[in-house]
Amino acid sequence: MRKKTKILLITATGVILLASGAAIFFYQAVFGPSVNMKNQQETLHLYLSDTDTYDSVFAQLDRNEALRNATIFDYLAKRKGYKENIEPGHYEIARGVSNNELINRLISGDQTPVRVTFNSIRTPEYLAAVLAWQLMPDSMDFIHFFHDTAALIKTGIHPDSLVAVLLPDTYEFYWTATPEIFLQRMQKEAKNYWASRRELARKQNLTPWQVITLASIIEKETQKNDEKPVIAGVYLNRLRKNIKLQADPTVVYAVGDFKLRRVLKAHTKTDHPYNTYKYAGLPPGPICVPSKTSIEAVLQPEKHNYLYFCAKEDMSGYHNFAASYAQHLINARKFQKELNNQGIK
Numbered sequence: 075m076r077k078k079t080k081i082l083l084i085t086a087t088g089v090i091l092l093a094s095g096a097a098i099f100f101y102q103a104v105f106g107p108s109v110n111m112k113n114q115q116e117t118l119h120l121y122l123s124d125t126d127t128y129d130s131v132f133a134q135l136d137r138n139e140a141l142r143n144a145t146i147f148d149y150l151a152k153r154k155g156y157k158e159n160i161e162p163g164h165y166e167i168a169r170g171v172s173n174n175e176l177i178n179r180l181i182s183g184d185q186t187p188v189r190v191t192f193n194s195i196r197t198p199e200y201l202a203a204v205l206a207w208q209l210m211p212d213s214m215d216f217i218h219f220f221h222d223t224a225a226l227i228k229t230g231i232h233p234d235s236l237v238a239v240l241l242p243d244t245y246e247f248y249w250t251a252t253p254e255i256f257l258q259r260m261q262k263e264a265k266n267y268w269a270s271r272r273e274l275a276r277k278q279n280l281t282p283w284q285v286i287t288l289a290s291i292i293e294k295e296t297q298k299n300d301e302k303p304v305i306a307g308v309y310l311n312r313l314r315k316n317i318k319l320q321a322d323p324t325v326v327y328a329v330g331d332f333k334l335r336r337v338l339k340a341h342t343k344t345d346h347p348y349n350t351y352k353y354a355g356l357p358p359g360p361i362c363v364p365s366k367t368s369i370e371a372v373l374q375p376e377k378h379n380y381l382y383f384c385a386k387e388d389m390s391g392y393h394n395f396a397a398s399y400a401q402h403l404i405n406a407r408k409f410q411k412e413l414n415n416q417g418i419k
Contacts, residue, residue: 120165121249122180123210128157131180140167147173156181162210164188164249187246194242194293196332196362201240210250219253229257238286239264240363274373278310283359289368290360291350294323298391302371308380308395310372317381319350327361335418387412 118140122131128151132144141147151157156177163185167176190208195201202216219225223233231239239260247256268275268282275285292305312319322337328346342351347358380395382402387409394405 116169118167118169120167121210122160122162122165124162124250126160126162128160131160141173143173147177150174150177154178154181161185162250185248185250188249189244190247191244192240192242192363194362194365194368195240198236201363205256209247209256211253216253216256219257225254226257229254230261231257234359235283237290237360237363238283241267241369242363242365271373278372278375280372284356285369285372286364287356287358287360289364289372290362291319291321291323291357292371293362293364293368294326295321296391296393299367301392302368303374303376304378304380304395305383305393306371306375307378308383310375311379311381313355315381316354318354319356321350323361324348324350324357327357336413385409389416 118135118138120131120134122134132148135141135147136144150173154177159181161180161183163183164187165179165184166186167179188208190205192201192204195204198220199213199217202213202220205211205216206213220236221233226233226236239257241260241263243263245259245263247259251259272282275282278285280288288306288309291309292302295305296302309319309321320342325337325341325344326332326334328344328349329341334341342349345352347353348361350357378395379397382396382399382405383393384396384402384405386392386394389412394408396402396405
């Protein structure tokens with residue numbers, strides 16, 4: 075009897091140990107570090123659109139070798155109802171996150187913001203393409219909204235002044251941000267930006283819209299930020315003296331050929347309200363969305379007596395400045411000679 079009792083005790087102990095081991099394994103699989111990373115990455119960026127299904131989410135995780143125990147993940151997803159509740163978004167998943175935490179985040183839609191950057195742009199269509207690369211909506215979603223007069227007015231933006239609320243910079247958005255959310259944020263950013271700058275605009279006898287318009291010309295005149303205040307000073311001097319701006323970028327805009335490398339006399343005769351060779355003062359509106367550096371250059375221009383400038387003949391991207399027309403002609407001839415030497419027509 076003692077031998078039989080001993081065997082029963084050993085058997086019972088084994089069952090308890092096996093059960094304990096299974097429980098520990100299950101606990102570790104659910105609550106222990108479960109997210110692996112392909113190629114030793116520290117984080118996984120998971121992008122789920124509104125068309126994703128559980129199978130496509132699982133495929134993304136599997137493709138990135140992110141699940142140490144796919145069976146437990148699948149079991150938990152089913153128990154927690156995730157298979158029927160896919161929340162779109164960008165999820166940044168750190169190495170070692172548990173299956174339980176991962177599924178809870180995906181169910182709650184606790185997404186990580188993305189950084190959205192756009193620089194100087196010429197058209198809403200180009201902006202739409204840039205945004206579509208960084209956010210979930212496609213370019214046509216943005217284009218349709220940018221051209222939807224009723225939607226823009228409802229958002230509080232006049233269709234003709236869309237450019238006024240677009241300040242090139244880097245912003246944080248949720249990846250799922252809609253065109254409406256994007257423009258509402260831009261409107262708020264523009265309001266905050268101009269709150270402290272309206273007085274600077276007034277000192278230049280300009281409205282914010284006029285500042286943006288002039289800044290857009292400067293944006294296309296030079297990529298050299300340190301030169302922008304000087305060019306702004308030239309244009310402001312000409313405006314004060316009622317001299318036509320004669321800005322080549324406005325001619326390019328009027329002609330509509332944005333690949334034009336050399337503005338000729340024939341181009342300057344184009345009859346278009348944006349052609350500042352033909353019409354005095356500022357054009358009706360911006361020719362592009364200017365960067366903040368160009369806007370700041372107009373608000374805080376360099377004070378000087380220059381009335382003319384011309385690209386330097388060394389093709390560095392910088393300009394020669396002149397107070398007299400005679401000196402300007404000398405500078406212009408040097409540049410034109412170099413254009414001829416390089417066969418630029």
